[in-house]
Amino acid sequence: MRIAMIGGGYVGLVSGACFAEFGTEVTVVEADAAKLAALRDGRMPIYEPGLDKLVEANVAAGRLSFTGDLPAAVAGADAVFIAVGTPTRRGDGHADLTYVYAAAEQVARALTGYAVIVTKSTVPVGTGRRIAEIVQGVRPELEFDVASNPEFLREGAAIADFMRPDRVVIGAATDRARETMRQLYRPLYLIEAPIVFTDIETAELVKYAANAFLAMKITFINEMADLCERVGADVHDVARGIGLDGRIGRKFLHPGPGFGGSCFPKDTLALVRIAQDHGAATRLVETTAAVNEARKAGMAQRVVSACGGSVRGKTIAVFGLTFKPETDDMRDAPSLPIVARLIEDGATIRAYDPAGMEAAAPLLPAAVQYCTGALDAAQGADALVVLTEWNEFRALAPGRLAEAMRGRVIVDLRNIYEPTIMRGAGFQYSSIGRR
Template sequence: MRIAMIGGGYVGLVSGACFAEFGIEVAVVEADRAKLAALQAGRMPIYEPGLESLVASNVAAGRLSFGDDIDAAVAGAEAVFIAVGTPTRRGDGHADLSYVFAAAEQVARALDHYAVIVTKSTVPVGTGRKVAEIVRATRPDLDFDIASNPEFLREGSAIGDFMRPDRVVIGTDSERAREVLRRLYRPLYLIETPIVFTGLETAELIKYAANAFLAMKVTFINEMADLAEAVGADVHDIARGIGLDGRIGRKFLHPGPGFGGSCFPKDTLALVRTAQEHHAPTRLIETVVAVNEARKASMASRIISACGGSVRGKRIAVLGLTFKPETDDMRDAPSLSIVPRLVENGAIVTAYDPEGMEQAKPLLPPSVAYAADALAAARGADALVLITEWNEFRAISPERLRAAMAGDVVVDLRNVWDPVAMRRAGFRYSSIGRP
C-alpha cells in the first residue's frame, strides 16, 4: 500500500514515519526548502524522542521518502493525507485554513486516479466539505472521497501515541474510503485498538472537543491549586483524591503556570469561534481560554512577590522554557509571558532549557542570557524560577543548588522539588497549591 503525506511538520513527519513502520510506502511532501534539505540529510527539524532513528530506519528500508514534487508523491497513492499547519488566524482567533485549501487544490491537480483525500491537520467543523468543493471545482472529472482522520499525538511521546493509541477516529460518508483506511490501520486493528468510524463533521469536532476537555481539566486543577493555597490544603492530594474516581481520571490534573503548546491554545480558541459562528456558544471553553491567559500573565507577579516585591537589579535564573518537557516547541509557552515581564521589571535573567534555547532566543528579550546547564544558570542568582519540568531538574540536589546561588528564593511553578528538603537546604521555597 502507498500513501502520500502533504506536509513534513510535526504531524506529517511523525505520522509518515509511523505509517512507514507499519510497512506502508510513504512519500512525504515538504515545500519549505530548508526543512526538506534537513529531512533528506537525515536531520530532524523538530525534537521528538525516537523520531530520528525511526525515520532513518524506514528511509533505509525504502518505505519513507521526502520530496517537493506532489505529482510524484501521489502517483499510485491510495490515500493522500493533508497535514499542513492550521495556525490561529490573526485578528479573529479562527484557524487559518489557507494552507489546507492550497494543498487540496494541488492534490486535485496532481491526482490521476481514485484516492481518499484525508485531512490529518486539526481543522474546524465543515473543512472537509470545503476541501471536497475545492477538489471538485479544480477537477470535476476526478474520482475521490474525503475523510477526516484527526491526530491525538502528545509532543514528547508522539511515536508511542501513534503506535499504541487509545483510539483511531475516521470520519467519512463513503464505504469505499472506510475500506481503504481500514487496510491502512490494520496493524492497529490487530492489537485491538478501538477504531471509531463516524461522519465527517463528527470526526472534526471530536478532535476539538477532546483538546478542549483536557484544557478544561488543566485549568480546573490550577484554580483548585489557588484555592488550596488560600485554605492551607495540598493540591496534589486533591488531584489524587478526585483522580482515583474513574469518572474523572488522574491525567491532566497537574497544577502549573497554565497550558501552552501547539494544540490547546489554538484549538480552544478555534472551537470558541466555531461555536459562536453557529450560535451555540461554549461558555465553559470561553472561560477556560480567559482564565488560562490570565494565569500565565499572573505568574510573573507571583515571582516578583516571592522576591520581596521587586526584581529590579536582581539576577533571576530560569529553568525550562518550552511549553512542556521532551519537546523544543515554544508555541504559547508560559515562559513567553513570564520572562519578558521579569525583564520589564528590571530583572537580569539567565535561562537554561535542554532543547528549546535556540527556538526561544528570537522570542524572548535580547537581554536574556543562556547557560550551558542548570547549575550554570543558577550560579550567582538571587532567585531561581522553574517553569518547565524537565526530568534533569528533578535530579538536582537542593544542597548543590543552594551552593551555586547567591540568594535563597526558589519559585517552583511545576512542584518538582520536595518543599521540606528545599527548606532544609536553606531556601525560601514556594510552589503551586501546596501549604
C-alpha cells in the same frame, strides 16, 4: 499501499514515519527547502524522542522518502494526507485554513486516479466538505473521497501514541473510503486498538472537543490550587482524591503556570469561534481560554512577590522554557510572558532548557542569557524559577543549588521539589497549591 503526506512538520513527519513502520510506502512532501534538505540529510527539524532513529530505519528500508515535488508524490497514491499548519488567524481567532485549501487544490490537480484525501491537520467542522467542493471544482471528473483522521499525538510521546493509540478516529462518507483507511490502520487491529468510524463532521469536532476538555481539566486544577493556597490544603492530595474517581481520571490534574503548546491554546479559541458561528454557547471553553491567559500573565507576579516586591537589579535563573518537557516546542509557552515581564521589571535572566533554547531565542527578549546547564544558569542567581519539569532539574541536589546561587529564593511553578527538603536546605521555597 502507498500514501503521500503533505507537510513535513510535527504531525506529518511523525505520522509519515509511523505509517512507514507499519509497512506502507510513504512520501512526505515538504515545501520549505531548508527543512527538506535537513530531512534528506537525516536531521530532524523538531525534537521528538526516537523520531530520528525511526526515520533513519524506514528511509533505509525504502518505505519513507522526502520530496518537494507534490505532483510526483501524489500520482498513484491510495491516500493523500493533508498535514499542514492551521494557526490561529490574526484578528478573529478562527483557524487559518489557507494552507489546507491550497494543498487540496494542488492535490486535485496532481491525482491520477481514485484516492482518499485525508485531513490530518486540526480543522474546523465543515472543512472536509469544503475540500470536496474545491476538488470537484478543479477536477469534476475525478473519483475521490474525503476523510477526516485527526491526530492525538502528545509531544514527547508521539510515536508511542501513534503505534499504541487510545483510539483512532476516522470520519468518512463511503464504504470505499472506510475500507482504504481500515487497510492503512490494519496493524492496529492486531493489537485491538479502538478504531472509531464516524461521519466527517463528527470526526472534525472530536479533536476540538477532546482538546478543550483536557484544557478545562488543567484550568480547573489550577484554580483548585489557588483555592488550596487560601485554605491551607494540598492540591496534589485534592487531585489524587478526585482523580481516583473513574469518572474523572487522574491525567491532566497537575497544577502549573497554565497550558501552552501547539494545540490547546489555538484549539480552544477556534472551538469558541466555531460555536459562535453556529449560534451555540461554549461558556466553559470561553472561560477556560480567558483564565489560562490571565494565569500565564500573572505567574510573573508570584516571582516578583517572592523576591520582596521587586526584581530590579536581580539575577533570576530560569529552569525550562518549552511548554512541556521532551519537546522543543515554544508555541504559547508560559515562559514567554513570564520571562518578558521579569525583564521588563528590570531582572537579568539566565535561562537553560535542554532542547528549546534555539527555538526560544527569536521569541524572547534579546537580553536573555542562555546557559550550558542548570547549574550554570543558577550560578550567582538571586532567585530560581522552575517553568518546565524536565527530569534533569528534579535530580539536582539542593546542596549544589545552594552552592551555585547567591540568593535563596526558589519559585517552583511545576512542583518538582519537596517543600520540606528545600526549606530544610535553607531555601525560601514557594510552589503551586501546597502549604
